[in-house]
Amino acid sequence: MSAPHLPKVAGIDPEVPVSTHTAAPLREIPAAPGAFIQDRLAGWVSDLTTLHELTERLAATATLDAALNELLHAGAALVGARRGLLVLERAGSTTPSTTLGLGLGPADLGHLETVERSATALGRILDGPPEAADARDGIATPDLLGDQDLDPRHREVATRLGYAASYALPLASEAAGRLGGAVWFYDEPGEPSEKQRHLVGLYARYATEHLARLTELERARADIATVADELLPSRLPRIPGVRLAARHRTGPQGGGDWYDALPLPDHALGLAVGSVGGSGPSAMAAMGRLRASLRAYAVIEGEDPVAVLSDLELLLRLTEPARTATALFAYCEPAARKVVLAGAGHTPPLVLGDRRCEYVETTLSAPLGMLACWEAPSVEFSPAPGETVLLYTDGLLRRTGDAMDRAFARLHSAAASVPKAGRHDPAAVTDHVLRAMLPDGLDRSDSTEDVVVLAAHFD
Template sequence: MTSPHPPKVAGINPPVPAPAHTSAPAVPTPPTAPEPSSPTSGAPFQDRLAGWVSDLTTLHELTERLSRTADLDAALRELLRAGASLVGAGRGLVTLHPDSGTGHPVTVGLGLGHADIGHIETIPPAHDPRAPGPFTGPFAGPHTGPYVRLLDDLPPEGDRSGRVHPDIPGEDDLDPRHREVAARLGYAASYALPLESAAGPSGPDADTPPGAGRIGAAVWLYDEPAEPSERQRHLAGLYCGYATEHLARLIELTGARDTVATLREELLPSRLPRVPGIRLAVRHRTGPRGGGNWFDALPLPEGALALAIGGITDSGPGAIAATGRLRASLRAYAVMEGEDPVAVLSDLELLLRLTEPTRTATALFAYCEPPGTLPGEGRGRKVVVAGAGHCSPLIVGPGRVEYVETSLSAPLGMLACWEAPSVEIEPEPGETLLFYSDGLLHRTGDSMDRAFARLRSAAATVPRSDRRDPEAIADHVLRTVLPEDGDPADPAEDVVLLVAHFE
């Protein structure tokens, strides 16, 4: 007869070595094949095997939830929630230190308010950075600010094991302030884990990207004296290892987005000009990749004003750079021949075909003439508008709310030679012109006809007390047009709203 063998399960090949970041194997190594004289010795192995399958299923579900988080704050909150379920805690907090690439400390709490986190931040460091010897906490170095010193007694970098305080009121070697804060917030034990990438820096001068190495730490708090079991520590360590890699990717992505947003903002006007008789306001919301929408307001000689808005195909850094070149060129043409908007856009179209042959652009240019000064005229300003594939402006006043009938024209770069007639508007004192990007309409999620109607209705319902304040008008229009739930139908679209009120 042959000896009995333990049952086999696909994907499991015991024994499995314990990961390096645990201080002891979380799951005991399964025994060798049972002796023939012990026919019932396979039952404990089956129990262990069932436990392994359950643990793998739990980790799979938790990491799947974490992988669906798209921003840093959501990922940190999911990390805290999942870690609390793994170690059996009720509250916790996680901190990313500045060297992770965030530029400043980021602290998120679970079951802790801002005041509670503030109390925890008053706990002194476990090691004095000014004292001799290494200071190996996650915030070691010349940092200043409200860091979570509760996490400063973690093992040095490279050691991914955690730190347990199973009975904080009974630990005599803890700082009195630590025990005081624990009593005030009602926790009696804690378990902290570093957030450390598997591929950390190899030396003090290692050139590593943001998010590599130790990027922060997480701590979970227990209401009563307690500590996680070896199995719980093992699962929490595995989960935090995956979470660290995910956070590192999000940190890098967030940094890239912030860089693109900063670059884009620098290419747009930092402030609006002040022109007698016209007050301006602008609202600008950028999509996640940075789109090609832009605006401009340029004072011209003799009290005139040039207003422009437009968009270029594509998004991302390339489109942002092209937008900057297009806007700079339009400014030059506006200074030279701004009183003729058709000529300005014709020059811009020629430049676009020569320098950006693979792109098209929409644009709307308005030349606001200075007020009439001839004796007996007493007329207000005249605005000359020319458009190339862009949405018509909306004029709002006590007696009318209507779209300006500009000539229908193709975008720049689509025809061999662009030219379309301009139109003249004579806004009365107290009236307002609204220039907007098509992203404002797309973000509503409605058809274009319904979106235009929605914008017109929003402009018509501006409270009477706000009709002479362009800032209030812009806020009211955006608040009324865009979805109230904050989840736009097309979040990738840029939104630009330029408001010009004529006094």
């Protein structure tokens, strides 16, 4: 006789024995973690939040100087110090070192430089092997004045400046290598805690990568600016009856804005400004070729600016059909105070004097390279004695951020506001116009526009 079968329940096999190790049912809620664990968790969250905020602020810096200042301030906050010193000095590099102080004036930095480097923790970090363990973890000197082996000159400077302890840290990472070091000074004996060292070490490694990127970026920008300067006139000619001044700023990527001033036969003068489309090395190279070609055409037929630009347009269309450019060429006879000019899609000159400030009326024309055959009539005008003719590229207008009509009005207002005492100095005129148009200066790193201003003052 077979044994009776137990009733079946969906999803459960009644013949499978119940494990004797099954946990007992939960009869009460577990107690909350202790206050100690909660405090530690809250501390970790706070530290991570602080580190995140500081690295975000550092990442927002776009220039090397801004990043170095941010690093010094953030490091001081993390280690609990009030003053600090940073030296950017890549091992094996020929680039001059950069020294920056926090809470230290030029005289204080001068005193610190009189201490032999090997006698300071920062000097041991900068001159020692990068793989040294103590250098990687930082060097703490909790009681400088109590150190019997302290260099006498270091003791004298520490007493004069009023610091009693220091903590030095390398600015190094595996990818970037060692870029330099930083040291923070304490007014009283002490040193950062283990947690502070850990946080500032994490921050310093991230900062090193950011500084390496900015260093390479600024080096590339400096190289671009150097090449652009070499492609432009090294000096302006001296022609009786006229004085010249020029200001030029290349964008961070390198652009195609240019100017030129060249002496011509019979004591004449050729003035030119222009802009090649695009940016980067290609635009700079095209700008150099265009400027060199214009100089040749100006010597051959400079008395006819239309012919000069026509020849230039033909050359551009044959050799670089995919490129466009704007240009303005003016043939000047200073003795007769006569100017004949032609423009190809370029902004009109501005004439500034004691009795007038107005744009020269030029005919509307297309840029070079846009039409099958370029041609436009020339314009002739006579600047009065003491007047200045201002040539410029549209980068000056675009850098203002205004619409073009407002930018033209702003330029007119800037030129009209030149003080009378400076209206007979072309350099003073250009500087005043630039200050009025670009209050932040020509060196703004967030602008991609080139700027060219060329002033000719007729005596």
